Amino acid sequence: MSIAWKEIKKNKVRFSILGSIIFLVSLLTFIISGLANGLSQDNAALIKNLPSGHFYMNEDAEENYNLSRIDGSIREQILHDQKDAVAFSIQMGFLNDESDKQRSVAFVTSTNSKWFEQVAPGEIILDRSLEKEGMKVGDTLTHKQYKSSFVVKKFVDQKKFSHAPVAYINKESYNEIYRVEEMQLLFTPGEDSTQNIKGLQSFSNKDFLNTIPSYSAEQMSLNMIVWFLIVISGMLFGIFFYMMNVQKIGLYGILKAIGVKTSDLFKMMWTQMLFITILSLTLSVGSSQLFNKVAPEDMPYHLTNETTLQLSIVFLVIGFIGATLSGLQIKKVEPLQAIQQGEV
């Protein structure tokens, strides 16, 4: 017989209040982390969708990819030694469309690689978001520093950098616009440890993302909100169970007197906490999926199942800690206390 369950049944209102607060807080947490993730995709999908590996830039660049220039001989050696290694460059810039309207893009060029689109001189491959803004395959685009023009060859999904759509161009075109021979960055895929390459600084995927201006600022503030919400929900559990336990001191005393184990009283509290949390989380996971469907198209909202699962586990752990800390008073209850206190 589960007396934990019986208490919930008899005190539906009390437990529903806790449940609905946990539901709201966790739903808000899911939505905000969906936004954080969506924004980070919107900001840097180009980098985020690369496999994990190492990025290298020039030490003198001081972690600013814009200023990095990788020496040609080092580049050739790494591209030769390491399978799938790629050198690439990124610069923010503008393109003029057929109606001469300016579009902000991130120009990207690279050595041969399966992760970067390869284009012939005079051609351009664009992020899908520009197609949604009305561009079409075959359009001609121009750039102030580029004598001839670019013809749109195709559109690709999820290629953004620093919130701008990526525009893949040929190395020659890139050199003509920016007048640099060297590539800015090297990328080597694979989990193996960093190589020490003289004159180059190495970055993990995450570290490299944080060198993108705006990326770390954006993510930090959103993640801070998420953690605040998680801490708040832990405290809510703590406070709620504390108040419930204070009301039940007499009951705990009498149960201890008739021989109920303290550990069983804790199990009762944990069962209730798990039941309420799992129910609330199920509802809020469902609602956040629904939100995924109804959220406006241009709202950068992207909640992965992995994040949902991770956050749910964090909520369970935090709820457990909150309930347990507030439950420590159960340990101290003396059976006699209750008997002498009179009627329950």
Place this chain on the structure above:
Amino acid sequence: MDIFSIDELRKTFTNGDMKEEILKGINLTLKEGEITALVGPSGSGKSTLLTIAAGLQPASDGKVLFNDINITSMTSEQVRDIRAKQFGFVFQFAHLVPFLTVWEQLSLMLDVSEVKINNEKREQEIDYILDRVGLSNRKHAYPSSLSGGEKQRVAIARAVIHKPKVLFADEPTASLDTKKSKEIMSLIQDLTKTLNITTLMVTHDEEMLSYVDHVVRMSDGRVV
């Protein structure tokens, strides 16, 4: 061998640097299957003696022998195990679990005492006791809907459902009127006799002494 005896039991409470001896060497033996009543003036130490005997608080010195085992030298977990399986408790107030029905209160006690019975037998045992305390028709009621006397009868049913060896009762009738008190006393008498339970109870009410087998008078921490 006596089922339950108390040997030179002492209890001293310390309030700041004040030490006060409340029990000053108590010797007492309970007769198996019989009811022993502790009476005496308020503050004479009756409740203190009963709760130490029941393993609800430690003694300062002396022994409490249950089946020749001294419970004052046991660990708190061992004492808890004895309380759960061998002892039953009734107090001035019923102290029922507010969110359990009458039937569930008794079923909980069977779980706590780890009695191994199947569901059919469990139903039978509970129905039997409820019949004995006259509450068969209230078995799905919650405590909030019971009268004081009914609550106390549930408390008594809970105290004996697991067939304890010893029943401890501290002023079980103090919150009831005389008529109800007599009903409760005759119920305790009736149940402890049929179930062969040894009982130690405290009472203020001389009228209730007609229901007990032995009377032990206490005064100022001593048996007189």
